[in-house]
Amino acid sequence: MRKTPQGIGLLSALSTSTLALATLILAQPALAQVQPASNSRPMAVPIAHGVPDAQDVPYPGTIGLQIDATDLATGAFRVVETVPVAADAKELILQLPAWLPGEHGNRGPVAELAGITFEAKGQKLAWTRDPVEVNAFHIPLPAGTSEVVARFIHTSPLRDSESRITVTREMLNVQWEKMSLYPAGHYVRQIKVRPTVSFPQGWTVFTALDGKTQSGSGNTVTWAETDYETLVDSPIFAGLYAARHDLGHDVYLDLVADKPELLAIKPENLAAYRNLADEAVGAFGARHFDHYDFLLALTDRMGSIGLEHHRSSENQQEPKSLTDWAAYDWDRNVIAHEFSHSWDGKYRRSAKLWTPDYRQPMQDNLLWVYEGQTQFWGLVLAARSGVQSKDVVLGSLANYAGTFTQTAGRDWRSVEDTTMDPIFAARKPKPYSSLTRNEDYYTEGALVWLEADQIIRDGTGGKKGLDDFAKAFFGVRDGDWGVLTYEFDDVVKTLNGVYPYDWATFLKTRLQTPGQPVPLGGIERGGYKLEFKDEPNPYDKARMADAKVLSLFNSLGVTLDKDGKVTASRWDGPAFKAGLVSGMQVMAVNGDAYDADKLKAAITNAKTGNPGAGRPIELLVKRDDRFVTLPITYADGLRWPWLVRTAPGTAPTGLDKLLAPHASKLPVGKAAK
Incomplete structure (x- = not known):
């Protein structure tokens, strides 16, 4: 308050305690309001489920x-x-x-x-x-x-x-x-x-x-x-330019294409698809369809798809994948993979993944059988039939194995945990998939099943392999195209029926336990080893050329598109440690405008033993509207994964035998018409 003469006289007349109280009231008027005992705390409204089971x-x-x-x-x-x-x-x-x-x-x-x-x-x-x-x-x-x-x-x-x-x-x-x-x-x-x-x-x-x-x-x-279940499981492909081929076993190749000339598959290449029908029926030992249609779109205009159904599959390949056979060897695995699903995934399905309608949530825990073993059979049947060459299939396996040597996420996350990825990640891109992992139950699952095959071959002197498991597990009840469910113990029991082994521990260790070594056992038992070379294997080379990308995942730890934009950066890789991450664009390499060959040459020059060894690789990069030079210390050179034969002599190894044609072993009457 202001010190007026009247105020001074008034204050003189007040007692000390009265003065203190007056001062408190005037200084803090808000204290006169009533305060609530506590903050508002709502209670949950019960969720009413209005849709019946x-x-x-x-x-x-x-x-x-x-x-x-x-x-x-x-x-x-x-x-x-x-x-x-x-x-x-x-x-x-x-x-x-x-x-x-x-x-x-x-x-x-x-x-x-x-x-x-x-x-x-x-x-x-x-x-x-x-x-x-x-x-x-x-x-x-x-x-x-x-x-x-x-x-x-x-x-x-x-x-x-x-x-x-x-x-x-x-x-x-x-x-x-x-x-x-x-x-x-x-x-x-x-x-x-x-x-x-x-x-x-x-x-x-x-x-x-x-x-x-x-x-x-x-x-x-x-x-x-x-x-309605059969309806949903029976999609349609329709087109202006179309052709149909009988592959035997009541299996048909149904083609739609962007242009009529893309349908002109050569007879010897069409024979590979007839071989595929032979090989699949032979491997599984039964049919779980009355007829089957490969629905194949030869296009780059309709979205990519590979989706399994019991009596058909939806597939997309690059437009020239049937007419330019050699160049598109890498692109043709989808048919073999999806066909395998008629047995593995559609007929035999994990009990928790089968649902009575499309409302009940699926539980994906055994997708390393559903998808992992299908990934294995897709590669094996493609090689056996000639739909893909053996070299490309070996390149695919090398790609899987090489990737897992650089996947930091394997330290904390098991393969089985990745089976939940389709549910919570919804198949969207991730910032650092090498750390978070993706749906690795496909590819790591395939490597684990390869090891299982080679364990059986070793233990039986080559008399048995995973083909015997396929017949015992998937090939039961010929002609039944319902659904026969299973649990983990059913898988173990069938494996033990083929070859007695501690399969439960094997599967739990490889698939349910994080921090495991890279699953190279099947490759090594099969007479090969994983080796890194300074040029890409046939699969990686063709795939990169078609996508117009440069994958340096196993070396610098980065993938770039044709313009030098970073599409992936490997967690804790050399590029990552230097600050090169997704979204940046490489503009120059050691002072020269970027192109893929210049970057590869710079990596080679910086390799130990070469003239540029010891000097960082300098990249001028753009992020948003800012340019910065990043020095990357790396001296191991270009590295792409290969499978290299280790067995002496020329006799077929276990892996060679697995990938060799088997159709001649079909029972009488099972061969294609």
Whole structure:
């Protein structure tokens, strides 16, 4: 307060205690307000699950599904779905598949559905999206409703950044699970559907669905009634330029291409695919399909895919992969891999990965069997059949092994833990995948199964191998194309039936325990060793050339695109330690404008024993709008992985025998027609 004469007189009259109290009140007026006892603390609202669990009971009636796939300009699929309902039903719950087979995670593209309406008796019905399971739609039903008509559009991606492209001017891919709804509360095998699709005029249509009929105009196709599980498992490839080849064993190669000349596969190369059918049936010893279709798109316009189904597979290869056979040797493994899945993954499936519908979450713990052994068989069958050369297959194995020598993430994360990656990582790129790991159950799983094969060969004097496991595990009940589930102990029991060994410890150590040595046992038992050379093996060389990238993962620890942009940096590698990470662009090498050859020459020159040894490799790099020079200390030269034969003489080693053709060993009557 101000010291006025009146104030001085007043203060004189006050006692000391009164003065202190007055001073406190005037100085801190906020203390006069009432303070709460504690901060607000809400309680959780219980989550109400409004979608019922699936029951193994038939859904009443047959769903009519009509898809208009003729709009090539927008790529939009227009859907009309007629769903019968029980006479006393008060609500219908329709849902888009969420947990998609082969994707190993929740991938249902509900964001791509638009223009959704439901009607009954010509009247629009109100609907609400389930607040917990957002791919489900609740539709209250007026009394007397016998069927509900759903109309919606699947807005197919037009750019890679939006997701995988499925429609071009020359071809399209119908994946039923992305453009159909199914009623909740039932096993999908208990839901009947009659599908119809309209295609562009003059296009050829391929699918494993049965009972095909076409309209008089030829562009509308209807198939016989089927169950929803089989429908989802039977996608369509259709195209303007198409061809079909009989491979024997009721297996067909169905081709669609960007241009008609890309279909011109030479007879001797087509024979390799006939060999593949022979080799696969011979290896597994049974068929779990009544007929099978390789759906193969020869294109760089429709998105890349390799997706397994029980009686077919969706595959994409580079446009010239069949006509320029030698140059695209590296690109042709997808067919052999996906075919193997008919036995491993579709027929035999881990119990926790099988689900009754596409709502129940999948548990991916045994994907090192489902995908790891399939990766193994894909390489083996490709080499045996001639779909890929032995040198390229050896290069693939070398690539796997070499990569794992540089993968820091193996110290803390097991192979089995990577089987959960499709669920929580959703297959998106990672900043440092060498530290975080990716879905390594594919490639490290393949190396572990290679070691298992060679252990069996060694222990039985070459009389048995993983072929015997395949027949005992996957080749049971010839002709059954249902699903036969298994657990870890079933795998161990079957292995022990082929060759007694401590397989449980072997698998738990190699696959469930982090910090293990690089799995080179199969390579070394097979008469080879991992060695690094200053030139890429045939697989790496062709793959880099096609992608226009320079992979220096095993040397400098970095991968660059054609413009010198860093697309990957190996954790704790020489480039990483110097500060070179993803997103930067290398502009110059030792003062000269960047190109791949100059960088390779600089690495070679800096190698111990060469004139430039001991001097850092200087890179001028750009990050955002800033330039900086990074000196990288590295003296080990260029390094690409190879498998080099160690066995003396020329006799076939265990690995040679594994990759050699086996079709001549087929039982009588099993050879291709």
